[in-house]
């Protein structure tokens with residue numbers, strides 16, 4: 001049977017930005033308004049509480065693949081389904097989980113899900129929101145590393161930090177620690193302290209764009225593991241990053257060898 005356009009289900013994988021509703025894009029707002037169902041980790045679902053037209057499906061943050069399957073199944077029935085992430089859905093979030101599930105689909109799932117219109121819609125990721133609040137610490141080449149060792153070996157994380165420091169990238173760290181890794185950030189800090197000069201600027205941006213936002217800029221010599229928690233994104237400058245008034249910035253130009 002052919003699906004009519006009206007009956008075709010959709011899965012919109014969207015990012016709600018770092019916290020302030022003003023940082024939700026108009027495109028994502030339109031998708032929220034048009035949706036029938038929303039899936040996501042509890043705190044993200046909470047942000048849509050009170051929108052009566054939506055059926056909400058909250059789940060724990062360790063259940064990403066099951067959540068993606070359930071959302072695809074519902075969309076295959078012709079529903080307009082949202083998959084929520086914070087920030088941007090493609091940055092350490094649900095978009096990859098959806099494609100992982102699509103890639104690993106059994107033949108009967110593949111057939112069912114083929115009719116679903118899947119679209120990823122960008123959001124403002126924590127690193128960019130934090131960088132804007134600080135000034136322009138990511139104004140030159142930078143990289144972005146997830147410090148969680150849930151899905152990759154700790155040795156890979158350490159190697160990436162070390163090589164990024166040697167290549168003089170500015171860096172943004174997501175998930176600096178978690179309940180299961182309370183000391184997670186101390187190893188990253190040790191590696192940075194081995195590779196960079198003590199005056200290097202390091203910025204701790206917590207709960208960016210929320211009422212309890214805090215920004216803390218220190219040097220590597222005075223940085224401590226306790227300055228980062230799971231609600232913090234950490235930005236490490238490159239060797240040229242400096243302060244200008246209350247701001248931190250990285251110049252666009254780089255000395256020629």
Ligand code: SAH
Pocket residue numbers: 018019085086087088089090091092093124125126127130173174175176205206207208209210229230231232233234
């Ligand atoms: N998809 C999200 C990232 C999810 S990983 C995004 O694009 O932003 C979760 C990590 O993101 C947290 O551990 C923290 O490092 C960072 N983070 C998310 N929201 C934040 C905020 N408002 N302020 C500071 N860091 C935040």
